[in-house]
Amino acid sequence: MNLQPWLTADVVGAWIAVFLTFCILSFLYKDNPFYKLAEHLFVGSSVGIVIVNTYYGPLKPNLVGRLWDDHNWWYIIPLVLSLCLFVRAASRSLSWVGRYPVAFVVGLYAGINLPAVADSNLLTQARATASDIVVERVDVNNASPGKLRKLPGFGSAVAAKVVGARKAIGGFKSMGQILGPYADGKGGLLPQEQQLSAPQLKLVSYAMSGPRGIRAQAFLGAYHSGSKDDPYKPEKKYFLFGILSNLLMLAGTLAALVYFYFSVPHKGAVGKVARFGIWTLMLGFGASFGYTVQGRISLAIGRAFSILDKDKADLHKNQVHSAYVALISIVLIVAGIIYFERRAKRRPPPADPSGDGGGVPNEELPQY
């Protein structure tokens, strides 16, 4: 392999990463020395990085530098407070000294967080939940681009193009016409440069149908040019799925709050509402679980991409050859595990201190 000096560290790093990935994955077979090696390396290097970052991040510029370089002696106070945190390790009877810096930190962060959280998490969220339950359908022939943006699949680019198209043809006559200008990709009602990109077209096309699709959320009113002679009186039509959705959101929020209200026994009507609250919470937990699973699968995908060199630039890819490193790593780890298992089997079982012959069989508890 032709290594370029500036890439050498990167290349060796990538090899180590592949080997350590398989060391960690070997735990799926069973606990073994390779897994332990990777685990200890991870813990050790993490602690090392944290120590270096903590010193050069907050400590050196904010404390050490100000004391030693600037001779600002007021900074002895935070130094003493910091040292107080370690008293607990030296003396149990003096551990109370550590409570003062902890109290300072708790007070500081409570002060920063309380007003902010009350505003953003409580007041704004309550305001958003208590918004208008009624949802009106959008008049595609007369709505502003801002209102059109609320339709599924309508980004501002799509909204601008729809406004341009309806002006050019004097209003849409059918919903299918909204897609019409873009459908064949050859111009139609709009000039070529105003065509939507393939993903945008697919998105709008997909969003046309379904209970919360464009056909359900929008309607075609009589087109008005917007001039003084042609005044527009908005026609009201309601989007039933949206209203149902808002009602469900409100009911779910209130029911979940009732579930956490323990001053009244959860019996009768209150019990039923609280039960609905539990269902709402369960739906939330289910969504969280689903997203967590997706996150974990993404981690595995990331490692697979890395091992197959999919995430590297061509130059780097030709130097690393992760697939070969992966094969060598697998062979090494498998051979190592076989060796360690054989060695563990040869070793006599540990003496039973109770003398009753009980204890864990040697096969189930490998003694590496």
Added chain:
Amino acid sequence: MSATPANAAPRGIMERLRTMDRRWLFLCMGLAIVLPIFFPIGLPALPGDATVDTYDAVASIKDGSRVFMSIDFDPASRPELEPFAKSVLVQLKRKRCKIVIVSLWEYAPPLINGYVRSILQAPLNPGGPPDDPLNKIYERKTDFIFLGFKSGKQAVINTLGQSLPTAYPTTQEGEPVGTIPIMEGIRSVQDFKDSGILILISAGFPGAKEYVELLSRYELPIVVSTTAVSRTDLQPFYSSGQLKGLVAGMQGAAEYEQLVNPPGEQLGKKGLDVLNIGTLVIILAIVLGNLIYLAERRQQKRAQSGGAS
């Protein structure tokens, strides 16, 4: 994986599945992840409303605006967040935006330096015209600046809202922030309100949630890319309008990649097949587990009623 004794009673399929070695499941999961990489199916990724809103929010800023980015993730979250990070940097480069980057995660700077080298300081359309914005080599301090990692979590975010030079008196190279051309006239993140947008790429704490909590009082236009796990935490902020856009997980990143269509390999799109098939395997495993549980319970009930009669 032990052999069944010859005299043992024959076991039903449910019993076999119940006592199955869980390593078979690991193998299935491994195959579900590796096979679609070699044999892609090309499952569709239609951008959701939250992703389209994010794209729109970034697309609607004026060309040449100054943009604030906080990149707060570590290598563990790379597969979920990197496709968005790269796509949004390409989108900003197409708009000739100037970018101020900070980080609250200590493992993020090496990743950020990589994106700077491979996207901002590299020609992305080598065969194209020289005036193509994608071919512009961004100059440090005039076109972009990475101010570095800063520890202090919420305290830093709170300070960024009041005074950026207090939170970051110097760059990571030690240059005073006030002397950097791109930072001229910037006193706090509030100054990005009119000129651009705040883009947060966040894998957890401290990250987007803390930014929203501490900076929402300034009514700043914020878009977020986050991990799938954090979506349920941040969705209420998007629904209430505190966030202009939300891109979550690998799915969201793949959708964003489709909208931006950045040059080069699109890992989000590639990962989507794998993600869908992996999720399918998990769903099947959960359904199977429940079926086994129900069958077992039925068997127990039968045994109880048989014993009672």
